[in-house]
Amino acid sequence: MIALASDCLTFRLTNGESIPYSADMLSVELVGETAQWFDPEFVQQAAKAVFHYFKHELGRHAVFITEFAEALERVLRGFQTPQDKAVCSNSVLGTVECDLCGLAEESGGGCELIFFPRLRAELRQQLHQSPRVLRFRGLRGCVKRLAGAQHWSQRCRRLQGQLVAYLRQCLETEARPSDFAMIVE
Numbered sequence: 171m172i173a174l175a176s177d178c179l180t181f182r183l184t185n186g187e188s189i190p191y192s193a194d195m196l197s198v199e200l201v202g203e204t205a206q207w208f209d210p211e212f213v214q215q216a217a218k219a220v221f222h223y224f225k226h227e228l229g230r231h232a233v234f235i236t237e238f239a240e241a242l243e244r245v246l247r248g249f250q251t252p253q254d255k256a257v258c259s260n261s262v263l264g265t266v267e268c269d270l271c272g273l274a275e276e277s278g279g280g281c282e283l284i285f286f287p288r289l290r291a292e293l294r295q296q297l298h299q300s301p302r303v304l305r306f307r308g309l310r311g312c313v314k315r316l317a318g319a320q321h322w323s324q325r326c327r328r329l330q331g332q333l334v335a336y337l338r339q340c341l342e343t344e345a346r347p348s349d350f351a352m353i354v355e
Contacts, residue, residue: 180232193221248284264302270312
């Protein structure tokens with residue numbers, strides 16, 4: 171038996187055949203109206219990110235081609251204009267609350283590739299309202315949902331740190347009022 175190269179993932183086709191591909195071997199082509207939404211280079215980079223997610227984050231050696239395509243589709247949808255869903259609510263006191271669990275659920279549960287760009291878009295959208303306080307609630311539940319964990323684990327702790335650090339980094343690049351506060355709980 172020939173060993174699979176360490177940088178390859180085996181793609182299982184619907185007919186039962188399995189084909190090994192590396193991230194550089196992937197070729198993705200969008201057809202119809204969707205082809206005008208994204209630059210081909212952007213799509214290639216998104217496909218490589220999804221490949222990395224399956225290979226390194228999930229530790230998978232094989233993936234069904236339909237599973238990969240669905241994950242890539244969710245990632246690309248995350249870069250479209252965010253749909254106005256009832257995830258956040260405004261209060262009279264200038265405080266905006268966002269439900270991190272709701273964002274994680276919108277992102278397809280355990281798919282960090284979709285969640286983080288969606289979180290950044292949500293942060294930007296809420297900062298345009300010029301709130302005095304932006305509160306992200308449901309951190310623990312969100313992290314458990316993204317990690318696919320029922321109990322708090324070491325991976326949950328790492329992911330929680332990454333999520334909070336990501337929010338801080340995003341906030342540093344955005345314009346905001348001087349008397350602004352962000353709470354993550």
